Amino acid sequence: MRILLATRGLSRDQALLRLGAYLARGSQDPMIVLTVIEDQAQMSWAQGILESACRLLEGIPRVETKIRIGHAALEVIQEAHESHCDLVIVGERQNPNLLARFLSGSTTIRIVEHAPCPVMVAKGKVGPICRILLCDSGAEGPLGDLVRRGGATPSAPAAAPLLARFTAQLADFLQGEEEITVLHIMSQISAAPGVKGTQLRAAAEDLIQERTPEGELLQRDVQLLSRPGVRVRPKVRHGLVLDEILKEAQEGDYDLVVIGAHRGAGWQRVLLDDLAHKILVQLDRPVLVIR
Numbered sequence: 001m002r003i004l005l006a007t008r009g010l011s012r013d014q015a016l017l018r019l020g021a022y023l024a025r026g027s028q029d030p031m032i033v034l035t036v037i038e039d040q041a042q043m044s045w046a047q048g049i050l051e052s053a054c055r056l057l058e059g060i061p062r063v064e065t066k067i068r069i070g071h072a073a074l075e076v077i078q079e080a081h082e083s084h085c086d087l088v089i090v091g092e093r094q095n096p097n098l099l100a101r102f103l104s105g106s107t108t109i110r111i112v113e114h115a116p117c118p119v120m121v122a123k124g125k126v127g128p129i130c131r132i133l134l135c136d137s138g139a140e141g142p143l144g145d146l147v148r149r150g151g152a153t154p155s156a157p158a159a160a161p162l163l164a165r166f167t168a169q170l171a172d173f174l175q176g177e178e179e180i181t182v183l184h185i186m187s188q189i190s191a192a193p194g195v196k197g198t199q200l201r202a203a204a205e206d207l208i209q210e211r212t213p214e215g216e217l218l219q220r221d222v223q224l225l226s227r228p229g230v231r232v233r234p235k236v237r238h239g240l241v242l243d244e245i246l247k248e249a250q251e252g253d254y255d256l257v258v259i260g261a262h263r264g265a266g267w268q269r270v271l272l273d274d275l276a277h278k279i280l281v282q283l284d285r286p287v288l289v290i291r
Helices: 013-023 040-056 072-082 098-103 107-114 161-169 204-209 213-225 241-252 266-282
Strands: 003-006 031-037 063-069 087-091 119-122 131-135 179-187 231-238 256-260 287-290
Touching (some): 003 013, 003 072, 013 040, 013 087, 013 119, 031 040, 031 072, 040 063, 063 072, 087 107, 107 266, 161 287, 179 213, 179 241, 204 213, 204 231, 213 231, 231 241, 241 266, 256 266
Parallel strands (some): 003 031, 003 087, 031 063, 087 119, 131 256, 256 287
Antiparallel strands (some): 119 287
């Protein structure tokens, strides 16, 4: 897995570097450590940042350091394209004001939106990734990877698009020592007509046993992620998407939260990006965004 780690030499970047070192420990590809400066006059400062980063990454067999000049988000995205990266790791530095985000956006959000590969945002307490919360609905379209419309029948053969992308794009991510909770959120507000009220309150095991559309989707999720050493647990929560993701992340004390995102248009893109922004802002732990 080819990893691009973007650092700015800030004190909180130590968590970023620890996360990169953990993920790169079994990779055969060199990890790229990049810093972006505004002009040539900052070159010696950038070299110092990379030297410090390499000291913290001691033990990683292959590390490539790079300096690019320009706008931080654009240069990180361009490097990810040119180096054919499988994963970009960035730190968090985001304006929590929603209007400001829509008008200008943060460097982190721009990278998440436009990188050619999954992006992991390192934030909060960073350590070994053993407990993963994967928020999936099995439905394509705006918000489709975060909320399940209760009882809606999957229309595509690939019944779990986020899981499919997760396993296809990050095949080397799982080391065989993780516990993954696949979270589906069922909302009574968005329930399909004719859905029984009991289904909107049922646990994952009940839905699977009753062979409801949601239960079949959960069962396929488990099968798709099953591999030696990896424990997979389906779970359903009922309520508002953002609230339930934040609650589950806190209550389950996960090391990483995985969400999906689509390149929408018009109002659909605004809704999706607003939700992704809020998750990235409000979660207090690393987040992996898969497009």
